[in-house]
Amino acid sequence: MTKTNNHSTLKTENLSIGYVAKKQKKVIATGISFELQKGQLVGLVGENGIGKSTLLRTLTKVQKPLQGDVYINEKNINALTQLELAKTLSLVLTEPVASKNLSVWELVALGRQPYTNWVGALTPEDIKHIEKAMELTDIKDLKNKKCYELSDGQLQKVMIARALAQDTDIIILDEPTSHLDLHHKAYILKLLQKLAVNTQKTVLFSSHEIDLAIQLCDKLLVMTPESVIIDTPSELIAKGVFNRLFPENLIEFDGKTHRFKIKN
């Protein structure tokens, strides 16, 4: 596979995000411009309440930007129908699936909905995608289990498999590692890295696991109260961005060990 990094899968231009409530604009961040390419694993980090979810919602057309544009495969997302968007962008959200009675296989199969006919019948082609998604996420053994029987870690793998089955160029995950123990946090992020490389998808996730993200991501989107910065982890460390991530009175970033430490 030849890497064609010349065109971006996900791009924003001078994006402002926020809400309009009661005729008042509440601006969360402005001037966000970045480009993500195929096969990249990108982490979105920032403190609680900084607007990571708002940014993800704006990128996925759930909410409108206050200003600026989002492009997917160099098309403005406003020009894409909901179905076209579903074929280029899949999601893993923090909310649990509504029906815990779904079996793993059924849940992953629902990822094929944008491609199936009016009654949702699966073609052999669909089944091939489902099987492949389950293989990549290593959940074949679970296929007949019900969702309520799964651990949080297994469920997260299943949700990622569902997003894979949707066969999109971009996967966006909102805090895929919350609720997980350290081992599973690392496992999930490592899995995402593997998927980005092997399937050449663009994988963007928000996370609080900054030290893990530094080790695994190709690029990091860092949201600070002042600005949104995107760069490779090593560049960000060199620039000292992580020191500006949190209020300075409690923890500081140690540039040598790439870890946050509690101030004495």
Next chain:
Amino acid sequence: MNSTSTYKLPFIALSIVLVACFFVNISFGSVFIPVKAIFKSLFGAIDNTSWQYIVHHYRLPKAFTAILAGSGLGVSGLLMQTLFRNPLAGPYVLGISSGASLGVAVVILGAGISGSILSTLLISKWSLVIAACLGSFVVLLAVLAISNKVRDTMAILIIGLMFGSITTAVVGILSYFSTAQKLQQYIFWGFGSLGNLSWYELLIFFIVYSIGIILSIASIKALDTLLLGENYARSLGLNIKRNRFIVILATSFLAGTITAFAGPIAFIGLAIPHLTRQIFTTSNHKILLPAVCLLGAIVMLICDTIAQLPGSDYTLPINAITSLVGAPVIIWLLLRKRKMVF
């Protein structure tokens, strides 16, 4: 492969049970008719014309009404549970049947107030059906509007109960102003009865029921997608507003027409989908929809057979029987909490 199994065996078994229940149902009634005579009367004329009349004009329409009502209520329960993603949702609990009742009350009782000439025009069966469907549609829209604001499962159910109370209150006001005759007509309707439908009424019933079922079938894919929750469903390219509207329309047609013809029947809509999930351990609506139809029809035929009190002259209100059967089922399911997932 288990994951894509088609549940052929349970479907065949249930179909056989349905046919058996159908014949058992038409075999029993307040008048004893030998089984042989019943079979003969189905396929041709028999000597005893009163037996013939009972089977053709009373028992057969009643059995068909039971099948339509049971399957229709089961389907509307299934639609509601998926749409509200609430295992305790059903046409009765959410106040949809109450809405339909209100429509009927307005037609029956309101007609008495608005004058006699108008009343004969108004109480045609069609107007009853239309009023009931409109009533359930309005309540559904209201419940949906509120459920968008209130995410809490229990709150939605309480709101459904409140709609029931409002309906009772409005009916109370209407009955205060209506004649004794109209009031009696309404009260008898409120007991719920599967009998007394002519073939012509059954035809109206069947037409509206079919529209509801067709809309439900058209919603299968949307319902499957909604199992993930609305945000996921949207990310899969589902037009939520349009599909939600179709599901609501289907439920209104089903619950409305059933309530108009058979009275408010409790618990079938809520219990049948759960019973179905005990047999068919899938969430796939392609399987669940026909399964719910079959099981709903079976349970309704059984309830009706019990209501007949075979061998006696009495007929119990069908609503009492369905509550006696349905309410314990719900309690049992609640006690086994895990099985209450939908």
